[in-house]
Amino acid sequence: MVKHEDVPEExxxxxxxxxxxxxxxxxxxxxxxxxxxxADTLHMNPAQVRKDFSYFGEFGTRGVGYDTRQxxxxxxxxxxxxxxxxxxxxxxxxxGSALLRNPELKRQGFEIVLAFDxxxxxxxxxxxxxxxxxxxxxxxxxxxxxxxxxxxxxxVECAQEMANTLIxxxxxGFLCFAPCHLHVPDDIRIVxxxxxxALGKLVYRL
Amino acid sequence: MVKHEDVPEExxxxxxxxxxxxxxxxxxxxxxxxxxxxADTLHMNPAQVRKDFSYFGEFGTRGVGYDTRQxxxxxxxxxxxxxxxxxxxxxxxxxGSALLRNPELKRQGFEIVLAFDxxxxxxxxxxxxxxxxxxxxxxxxxxxxxxxxxxxxxxVECAQEMANTLIxxxxxGFLCFAPCHLHVPDDIRIVxxxxxxALGKLVYRL
Numbered sequence: 001m002v003k004h005e006d007v008p009e010e011x012x013x014x015x016x017x018x019x020x021x022x023x024x025x026x027x028x029x030x031x032x033x034x035x036x037x038x039a040d041t042l043h044m045n046p047a048q049v050r051k052d053f054s055y056f057g058e059f060g061t062r063g064v065g066y067d068t069r070q071x072x073x074x075x076x077x078x079x080x081x082x083x084x085x086x087x088x089x090x091x092x093x094x095x096g097s098a099l100l101r102n103p104e105l106k107r108q109g110f111e112i113v114l115a116f117d118x119x120x121x122x123x124x125x126x127x128x129x130x131x132x133x134x135x136x137x138x139x140x141x142x143x144x145x146x147x148x149x150x151x152x153x154x155x156v157e158c159a160q161e162m163a164n165t166l167i168x169x170x171x172x173g174f175l176c177f178a179p180c181h182l183h184v185p186d187d188i189r190i191v192x193x194x195x196x197x198a199l200g201k202l203v204y205r206l
Numbered sequence: 207m208v209k210h211e212d213v214p215e216e217x218x219x220x221x222x223x224x225x226x227x228x229x230x231x232x233x234x235x236x237x238x239x240x241x242x243x244x245a246d247t248l249h250m251n252p253a254q255v256r257k258d259f260s261y262f263g264e265f266g267t268r269g270v271g272y273d274t275r276q277x278x279x280x281x282x283x284x285x286x287x288x289x290x291x292x293x294x295x296x297x298x299x300x301x302g303s304a305l306l307r308n309p310e311l312k313r314q315g316f317e318i319v320l321a322f323d324x325x326x327x328x329x330x331x332x333x334x335x336x337x338x339x340x341x342x343x344x345x346x347x348x349x350x351x352x353x354x355x356x357x358x359x360x361x362v363e364c365a366q367e368m369a370n371t372l373i374x375x376x377x378x379g380f381l382c383f384a385p386c387h388l389h390v391p392d393d394i395r396i397v398x399x400x401x402x403x404a405l406g407k408l409v410y411r412l
Contacts, residue, residue: 004411005411012410012411013407015410016403016406016407016410017403019406020385020387020400020403021387023385024386024387027362027386041387041389078410079406079409079410080409080410080412081406081409081410085405085409087405093304094303094304094307094308095301095304095308097300097304098299098300098301098303098304099401101300102300102301102401104385104401104402105401105402105405107402108402108405108406109402110402110405148412149405149408149409151405156233172408172412173408173409173412174408175401175404175405175408179226179229179310180230180233181226181227181230181247189407189408189411191404191405191407191408193399193401193404194226195305195308195310195311195381195399196310196311196313196314196315196316197222197223197226198381198397198399199291199293199311199314199316199355199357199381199397200222200225200285200287200314201219201222201395201397202355202378202379202380202381202395202397203285203286203287203291203355203379204218204221204222204284204285204286204287205210205211205218205395206286206354206378206379
């Protein structure tokens, strides 16, 4: 088994995709599977699946395949997902409040523990067990709660400034719904969720 | 200039990313740029940028660079984004209604023209200029309006059945917010928007 940081980025991303598939298999009651099964659903080569797994040890049984539940647990451990991560949400507009009501996030190990907005009409509002706080407190509160992840769902004009503040407060990774390119240091991860761009992927071959 | 279908998938995806960047540049008032500028923001090699562009013709001027506005138009043409695409929205819950209120979609050329739900409390509701219709009419209405794109934001249990119906009605591409793997024919495109998986990408190196 190699050191985590020596595993290629692409492999880590595929491990996440495998975990997602295994999750679906469990929901469908599929308790065991072969590398071929997994490769087929993801339109991949089974040798690639086996090679990716081999970075982390020996999981399957030759001729029998993999135990879905057991491998799910192994993947969660490998991916740092065998725990709950606290998340700060910045911007409680349409998308932000939809995320707060999404039970899937918590099921997958992500809990929104702080929510901020700058609109006076939203500050102080109760959303589930959370109270929306004034965005001026974001730095102080993120530090206090030692939160490492944030979701930015503010208007595009505020996104970069918000990212700077959050990084200073200790945030290490962002999901960003604002349609812009954020400039951040190399050790900070950003994953954009860009819905128009996703729609764009549907049409260039039509 | 090569035929569209001979351009590698990865190039097409990068063309979309370039378009997104150019859009940001225009908003920031940057009227011209070099392949180096574009490569730097995207953490790429400028030779790759030039190679990607070269599939489609000669755009820049040596020593001067590219005209942002002009190249934006060229990219939109190449990516089939120089028109408005009609979209059907299935599931008007939290995420669905957030998308209906998102001005960015229309700005990028995607207009939600049909919205469906199965909850009696939502059917008939006016959301902007749209009226939410009963999901039993989805097939008939998608055919009538000749819509080719759909966004599935239903609960996971309904997603596959919905996809089957939509494909029969002529939908060629899906955005899917339901956290599951949809099985579709090879000529149908699906882009999943998987928020827990996106958060997962933030933590495996932490």
